[in-house]
Amino acid sequence: MTEPATEFPPPKILTLSPAHKPILITQGAEGRLYKTPSPFQPDQFCALKYRPPKPYRHPILDARLTKARISSEAKVLDRCYREGVPVPAVLAKDAAAGWMMIEWIEGEPVRVGINKWLGERPEDDAVVDHSQEDETPLTDLMKRIGVAVGALHRTGVVHGDLTTSNMMLRPWADDRLPNGHGDKAEKAKAVAGDVVVIDFGLAMQSQSDEDRAVDLYVLERAFASTHPRAERLFHHILDSYREAFKKAPGVLHKLEDVRMRGRKRSMLG
Numbered sequence: 001m002t003e004p005a006t007e008f009p010p011p012k013i014l015t016l017s018p019a020h021k022p023i024l025i026t027q028g029a030e031g032r033l034y035k036t037p038s039p040f041q042p043d044q045f046c047a048l049k050y051r052p053p054k055p056y057r058h059p060i061l062d063a064r065l066t067k068a069r070i071s072s073e074a075k076v077l078d079r080c081y082r083e084g085v086p087v088p089a090v091l092a093k094d095a096a097a098g099w100m101m102i103e104w105i106e107g108e109p110v111r112v113g114i115n116k117w118l119g120e121r122p123e124d125d126a127v128v129d130h131s132q133e134d135e136t137p138l139t140d141l142m143k144r145i146g147v148a149v150g151a152l153h154r155t156g157v158v159h160g161d162l163t164t165s166n167m168m169l170r171p172w173a174d175d176r177l178p179n180g181h182g183d184k185a186e187k188a189k190a191v192a193g194d195v196v197v198i199d200f201g202l203a204m205q206s207q208s209d210e211d212r213a214v215d216l217y218v219l220e221r222a223f224a225s226t227h228p229r230a231e232r233l234f235h236h237i238l239d240s241y242r243e244a245f246k247k248a249p250g251v252l253h254k255l256e257d258v259r260m261r262g263r264k265r266s267m268l269g
């Protein structure tokens with residue numbers, strides 16, 4: 001079998017220091033993500049997002065598209081970072097060469113944290129008795145997600161692909177972590193941490209309620225299919241979004257229409 005990493009060579013920037021071997025983290029249809037020591041602080045890591053040339057595309061068109069996509073993603077990230085939205089900082093970029101270097105976010109995707117919390121529960125949430133369960137750590141995480149999305153929309157950015165895989169849980173320092181041992185404490189630790197939004201490959205600048213509502217709808221649908229056993233808690237995300245973002249009422253009103261259209265579409269097949 002061909003080793004995927006050798007199909008396309010890594011970008012030149014990653015070959016300059018032979019002592020630092022980049023680690024290929026993911027390889028998607030469009031790009032690859034490497035973890036590599038930061039050239040600015042060698043005791044820290046950074047993430048290098050690379051869009052290799054596509055041999056099936058016309059080279060001039062391909063170069064233009066790659067440059068535009070990297071530039072646009074870096075621009076949106078920069079804007080969010082400057083305005084205090086929790087996203088990775090952009091450290092360097094060479095859009096023409098198809099890469100940007102961003103801050104490495106420690107921790108796991110929110111998807112993994114929520115699934116650890118949910119553990120081995122039956123898929124049919126209705127059969128579970130939640131009355132005896134303290135769900136505060138999980139609902140607190142949902143509220144942090146709503147605050148992060150509210151902050152994003154406040155800066156005039158819509159993400160385009162909000163899912164719990166495109167959010168990381170950056171670990172808290174020990175003194176902020178839930179105390180104790182045993183299953184309950186372990187579950188609480190799984191959903192602890194700051195929410196950092198990643199993957200702005202489909203993001204755009206927009207102030208429209210409709211675009212923001214679609215962003216929330218995408219998250220709602222992704223959440224329901226990734227975490228069906230926590231679907232009844234999704235409203236906590238919307239509640240905290242409403243508190244975090246002044247223009248939320250208009251967006252949430254639009255969300256009703258977007259849902260309606262979604263239902264009609266799925267009825268028509």
Ligand SMILES: Nc1ncnc2c1ncn2[C@@H]1O[C@H](COP(=O)(O)OP(=O)(O)OP(=O)(O)O)[C@@H](O)[C@H]1O
Nearest residue numbers: 025026028030031033047088103104105198199201
């Ligand atoms: N800054 C980061 N720090 C740590 N891990 C990251 C970071 N950015 C991305 N990752 C990890 O790499 C994975 C892929 O990253 P990302 O979603 O940005 O790339 P992609 O899906 O290939 O992008 P695109 O959808 O734009 O083609 C993420 O799911 C996450 O696990």
